[in-house]
Amino acid sequence: MDFSWTSEQLNKKQEVLNFAENELSHDFIKRDKTGEFSRSDWKKCADYGLLGLPMPKELGGGGADILETMLVMETLGYAYRDSALIFGMNAQMWSVQMPMLSHGTEKQKKTYLQPMMRGEIIAAHCMSEPESGSDAYSLRTTAEKDGASYILNGEKTYITNAPIADVFLVFATVNPKRGMWGVTGFIVEKGTPGLEISPVIEKMGLKTIPMGSIKLTNCRIPEENRLGPEGSGAQMFNGSMEWERSCILASSLGAMEYQLEQSISYAKERKQFNQPIGNFQSVSNRIADMKVRIETARMMLYKVAWLKSTGKSAVMEAAIAKLYISECYVQSSLDAVRIHGANGYISDFGIEYALRDSVGGLIYSGTSDIQRNIITRMLGL
Numbered sequence: 001m002d003f004s005w006t007s008e009q010l011n012k013k014q015e016v017l018n019f020a021e022n023e024l025s026h027d028f029i030k031r032d033k034t035g036e037f038s039r040s041d042w043k044k045c046a047d048y049g050l051l052g053l054p055m056p057k058e059l060g061g062g063g064a065d066i067l068e069t070m071l072v073m074e075t076l077g078y079a080y081r082d083s084a085l086i087f088g089m090n091a092q093m094w095s096v097q098m099p100m101l102s103h104g105t106e107k108q109k110k111t112y113l114q115p116m117m118r119g120e121i122i123a124a125h126c127m128s129e130p131e132s133g134s135d136a137y138s139l140r141t142t143a144e145k146d147g148a149s150y151i152l153n154g155e156k157t158y159i160t161n162a163p164i165a166d167v168f169l170v171f172a173t174v175n176p177k178r179g180m181w182g183v184t185g186f187i188v189e190k191g192t193p194g195l196e197i198s199p200v201i202e203k204m205g206l207k208t209i210p211m212g213s214i215k216l217t218n219c220r221i222p223e224e225n226r227l228g229p230e231g232s233g234a235q236m237f238n239g240s241m242e243w244e245r246s247c248i249l250a251s252s253l254g255a256m257e258y259q260l261e262q263s264i265s266y267a268k269e270r271k272q273f274n275q276p277i278g279n280f281q282s283v284s285n286r287i288a289d290m291k292v293r294i295e296t297a298r299m300m301l302y303k304v305a306w307l308k309s310t311g312k313s314a315v316m317e318a319a320i321a322k323l324y325i326s327e328c329y330v331q332s333s334l335d336a337v338r339i340h341g342a343n344g345y346i347s348d349f350g351i352e353y354a355l356r357d358s359v360g361g362l363i364y365s366g367t368s369d370i371q372r373n374i375i376t377r378m379l380g381l
């Protein structure tokens with residue numbers, strides 16, 4: 001087993017560090033307080049090729065394999081403080097772009113996928129509803145066939161990017177009696193009559209990427225905007241969740257690395273009882289635990305990358321990675337706050353936001369409980 005990076009991969013990493021340092025904004029703490037989304041950073045990331053990174057070159061993407069994509073996202077998470085914006089990009093990449101790549105028609109790819117990759121339009125993935133979260137396939141949104149159209153009715157909530165999105169991938173059932181086999185994906189454009197988008201839903205963290213709800217009332221969608229055949233939505237959703245679980249937390253790993261460096265320098269500089277606080281084993285043990293979490297989480301993440309790049313199933317490993325990295329990020333963010341004392345609790349010091357952001361990771365793309373259910377199901381229980 002070879003754990004070393006190639007020189008191309010190391011160059012890419014350095015390039016991403018330079019890009020984040022020189023091109024992206026550095027006013028995150030201010031924007032975090034007001035919940036301000038940076039459209040210009042989103043566009044710069046798209047122009048740099050991040051949104052299209054794992055997409056095929058013939059569509060204008062980067063053609064990167066999953067390991068390179070993870071390395072880039074991990075590096076971005078290390079170098080760029082706006083983890084909410086990275087989360088918003090991930091939500092689009094894995095849960096809208098990926099299903100569109102595998103199930104979309106040529107026209108859908110040209111009209112929606114390629115402009116998304118170029119950062120010209122923003123997309124949202126709409127599965128959750130007020131009455132269906134973990135039990136996603138119990139959704140109530142309906143799509144009734146009417147000539148060459150479908151009429152959509154229902155409500156979607158907790159939707160990342162919704163208030164800024166130009167296009168929505170909406171999951172609805174064409175026949176509630178068919179359960180998960182009735183679930184179907186539809187591409188709904190902003191401005192379609194009958195589509196209402198809520199104002200921003202305030203949340204605990206990830207404040208610089210807006211979340212919202214949408215309501216569909218007799219919303220007429222042309223048949224050509226159905227994504228894949230009728231009833232393919234559950235398979236599409238499972239596929240994109242596996243991608244999302246595999247990749248969405250790579251940037252959190254980078255953020256944990258940055259957090260560790262901050263904590264080490266603080267533990268060396270801050271003196272109490274006439275000595276650096278790092279001399280106290282209670283503090284240094286926390287730092288050791290943070291390092292152990294990073295190294296073990298990284299192994300898990302790269303194993304998923306390896307499995308997926310060789311075409312093997314990674315259902316269980318993706319669930320383990322999602323569960324483990326998200327829980328580690330919360331623990332390490334709390335450790336970073338403890339190490340920094342009151343400074344860790346003060347917004348302008350730039351430590352506490354990670355704790356608020358990290359909690360979202362325990363819930364989105366399936367809660368930690370649901371990941372445990374997937375793991376035990378794969379173990380035959």
Ligand SMILES: Cc1cc2nc3c(=O)[nH]c(=O)nc-3n(C[C@H](O)[C@H](O)[C@H](O)COP(=O)(O)OP(=O)(O)OC[C@H]3O[C@@H](n4cnc5c(N)ncnc54)[C@H](O)[C@@H]3O)c2cc1C
Pocket residue numbers: 091124125126127128129132133134135157158159160161206360363364365366367368369370373
């Ligand atoms: C930051 C963030 C971003 C999100 N972005 C999107 C998005 O872009 N698009 C989208 O469609 N949704 C999105 N969601 C919604 C997310 O997918 C749901 O919140 C998640 O699936 C859980 O559903 P719920 O909140 O309704 O909780 P519930 O399903 O009601 O769960 C409540 C509690 O019960 C537990 N529970 C439920 N069922 C089981 C079970 N079978 N076994 C064990 N425990 C169980 C859960 O683990 C949880 O602790 C987002 C959520 C967050 C927090």
